[in-house]
Amino acid sequence: MKRKWYDYLWIAELSYWVLGLCNILFAWLGVLFFFIPLLMAAIGGNKIYCNRYCGRGQLLGLLGRKLSRNAPPPRFLRSYWFRGGFLAFFMVMFGLMLHSTYRVFSGAPLRQTVTLLWMFRLPWQWADVEMVAPWVAQFAFGFFGVMMTSTVLGLLTMVLFRPRSWCVYCPMGTMTQGICKLRQGKEDVTCGGKG
């Protein structure tokens, strides 16, 4: 089958990491990965983003061909309560990250660390962020941590289970699924993110 341009969006995902590691301020680009799926679900009432345009899902699928055990993910991962609980937890952490940004906006000192898995503060002193306001940099550090955490979880579940097992409980997938259900009044059975 002839490949389309959107089959290569995994390159955009990889580029995000390369750019972000070179300069943390590129983490802001991740906001696009946050709003585009929600907008597409709200406008189209479908999960076309997951099925076609998600670079992360594509990358996990590609890496998983070599690295995944291809075991079925545990049932609890698919449960309504786990997915909803994980989304709620993720959003609370996201809110705390926004709060840190606001504190820096209000005069608190910038913290040049990237928090991985909500626990590990990775020092990031080498980042050159002097050209922007401290709160702009703080958001970049926080958002990069959110993106890195979700990627690490995605890679772990890719290795342990099926390549796209992250998609089973991905907060973006859960949110777009919820929007689809609201729009259509039913579960979107064409979701590509079933792991």
Ligand code: SF4
């Ligand atoms: S569930 Fe998440 S990672 Fe998977 S395709 Fe959708 S947005 Fe991408």
